[in-house]
Amino acid sequence: MPHPRYPQGESYGLKGTNRGDFKNDIAELKTLNMKLLLISNSTMPGEAYLDYPKHEIKTFLGNKPLTALFIPYAAVTFSFDEYEQKVADRFGELGYQIKSIHHFSDPVKAVNEAEVIVVGGGNTWQLVRMMHDNQLMDAISTKVRNGTPYVGWSAGSNVACPTLRTTNDMPIIDPKGFDTMDLVPFQINPHYLDANPEGHGGETREQRIEEFLEINPDLYVVGLREGTMLLVDDHQMRLIGNRTARIFRKGTTPVELNSADNFSFLL
Secondary structure, three states: OOOOOOOOOOOOOOOOOOOOOHHHHHHHHHOOOOOEEEEOOOOOOOOOOOOOOHHHHHHHHOOOOOEEEEEOOOOOOOOHHHHHHHHHHHHHHOOOEEEEHHHOOOHHHHHHOOOEEEEOOOOHHHHHHHHHHOOHHHHHHHHHHOOOOEEEEOHHHHOOOOEOOOOOOOOOOOOOOOEOOOOOOOEEEEOOOOOOOOOOOOOOHHHHHHHHHHHOOOOOEEEEOOOOEEEEEOOEEEEEOOOOEEEEOOOOOOEEEOOOOOOHHHO
């Protein structure tokens, strides 16, 4: 479905929008003040956990000591305590503390009081189910729209989109709704791959995204390759990393954009 702020699925000010009073719309956008770091994957092969994005996380969050509220709900085959410790070890090296939301009796209050929100990867279906169960989808969305920095990787990037429907994960549980936080008006496909492994006869990732666009023609999809991330700050967006991102839209040929390109047309 089209993004509610941009009914034609276009960036404000580009062709296809007809929103009336320009000044009112710009004032609305400036109230969002969102700071997002949307990371494709946590770890590159052969590296330590969260090693490649750590410097960008540090730049994004700054030098001030902060305590980040961690959302571990995407973990399935290991405990939330274990997940919290893995993330705390890495964030501790950067000068930040981590406190997982599963320790709080009132998760919504924990979100409302958070300095930073960090959402880890894993299974997106499980993550979305638990966010719905704990009334966190709207709580985190509102908090981030009012300026609280948000860091997410893999599934944590998926839930920043309008829906979870471009995840790669097995649907292991009923998510109680596909809608997610809608912090950005486009979809991300994290861990994007250009081709299937040799000998694999199933659909390519591009073919699956084309299927999504056939049903959802008004949305962009960003194929976010491993080792890259999207930074949203001051109403601008750019790609960080040495690989390009592949941009999909129904009826157009996919395009490759690199870190020197302006991605803000997607917002």
